[in-house]
Amino acid sequence: MSTPGRARLSLTALLMAHTLSRTGNVVTLFAIPFLVLETGGGAIQVGIAAAATTAPVVLGAPLGGVLVDRIGYLRSSVGSDVVSGMTIALIPVLAALIGLPFPALLALVFLSGLLDTPGETARRVLLPDLFTKARIPLERSVGFLDGATRAATLIGAPLAALLVASLGAFPALLVTAGAFALSALVAGVLIRPAAPSPSTDAVADAIPGGYWVDLRDGLRFVRSDRLLRPLILLVLVTNTLNAARGGTLLPLYASQELAGPASLGVLAGSFGGAALIGSIVFGFIAHRLPRRVPFVICYTLITGSSLGPALGLDTPWLVGVFILSGLAAGAINPIIGAVELERIPPHLRARVLGLITAGAWAGMPLGGLLGGFAANSFGLTATFTAAFVIYLAVTLTPLRGGPWKLMERTDAPGNRTERESPGQDQSVL
Known part of the structure; x- marks a missing residue:
């Protein structure tokens, strides 16, 4: 098989493994809130459990x-x-054998998520070598990976809804374990890295310095990059609101105003399916478009997923809103992922992407927790409305220009000088 053919096979296996792993995560995120409700918990307990599912990312x-x-x-x-x-x-x-108190559930959820993000980071950093050998444009490859993430939501949410509604939340978690096992098998057997390097399992001794030196180098790079700082801040705020909406507010809204897990599964599946289409379609055309304006437009459209519940819409109307929001959401990550991979040197990618992920997710545990407290104190309508207003205000900030202009491709007219400014000694793909 030719080199491009081998790389395409490995890239396909990478996308399969990523889809399976993310499907396990989706089933977990869906099942845990209903598991808490099944066992007598309320809004605050759901918020605490949502925080436990996202807090591991920060560490x-x-x-x-x-x-x-x-x-x-x-x-x-x-x-x-x-x-x-x-x-x-x-x-x-453990629940079947000896019982599972709420604190023990939180501990296991936390531990299960602790390695999820490093594993996903590893798959993301495998992309550049593979897509280069496969002769696929960068935005398209990132779009494919994001499409795999969206496909996991499309598959996992309805599957989780069916399992929770028919069997209960505990059996649904067994599907999660199976998805993780199958992901490990596919990756271990079928992925063949494109080149020998630290990114493709060379020995640790090939990387100079100690652990904390490596971490410091990654931090220094993030602090020195003019675009990554505001990008991380924007995603931090929007992810915090997304965590409140998806992890706490929507399950409560589905339980109180809709038809419970089945309705939430339909909404999540609608969003995920639309986002999958958006990722794939945008991935094919993204390299021909500017980045900043589509980035803002798509982020603005995502606010509908908070505005719809704030207006008290029922399931059929919300499905339409979530489809539109999902199509827009599908275009976001190909833009962000391409920008990050262009700006980060190959030898720093895993640690820098890890730091970016931690910064972007830092507010998500608080978001899920605050969502529960806000819903309990002010009601769902007021909480959804506040989330909509804040989300909209934040996502319009890139229109102001400044460092956001650096989102455009490095080979676009007028961008190369800014990209190679002092303090940004980075390798461009």
């Missing part, structure tokens, strides 16, 4: 990114799925 992303650089991307991807799957499987097993 696992930056600390795990350095380990991924040292251990190797492929081994990190496989190992993270194995450990996460085993930990999730303990939830229904």
Whole structure:
């Protein structure tokens, strides 16, 4: 098989493994709130559980990114799925054997998510070598990976709704463990990295310096980059609101105003399916378009997923709103991912992407928790309305220009000088 053919096969396996791993995460995120409600918990407990599902990212992303650089991307991807799957499987097993108090559930959820992000980071950093060998444009490859993430939502949300509604939340978690195991198998057997390098499982000794030196280098790079700083801040705010909406507010809205898990599954599946289409379609045309204006337009359209519940819409209307929001959301990550991979030197990618992920997710545990408290104190309508207003205000900021102009491609007219300014000694793909 030719080099491009081998790379395309590995890229396909990478996307399959990523879809399976993310499907496990979707089933978990969907099942945990209803598991808490099934066992007598209320809005505050749902918010606490939502925080426990997102808090591991804040720790696992930056600390795990350095380990991924040292251990190797492929081994990190496989190992993270194995450990996460085993930990999730303990939830229904222990519940059936000896019972599972709420604090123990939180601990297992936290541990299961601790390695999820390093594993996903490893798969993201495997992309550049593979797409170069496969002769696929950068935005398209990132769009494919984001499409795999969206496909996981499309598959996982309805599947989780069916499992929770028919069997209960605990059996649904067994599907999560199975998805993680299958992801590890596909990645370990079928992915063949394109070149020998630290990113493709070379020995740790190939990377100079110690662990904390590596982490410091990643932090220094993030601080010195004019675009990454405001980008991380914007995604931090929007992800915090997304966590409140998806992890706490929508499950409560589905339970109180709609038809429970089935309605939430339909909405999540509608959003995920539309986002999958948006990712793939935009991935094919993104390299021909500017980045900043589509970025703002798409982010603005996503606000509909908070505005719809704020207006008290029922399921059929919300499906339309979520489809529109999903199509827009599908275009966001190909833009962000391409910008990041262009600006980060290859030898820093895992640790820098880990730090970026940690910064972008830092507010998500608080978002889920605040969503529960706000809904309990002010009601769902007021909370959804506030989320909509804040989200809209933040996502319009890139129109102001400044460092946001650096989003455009480095080979576009007028951008190369800014990209190669002092303090930004980065390798361009």
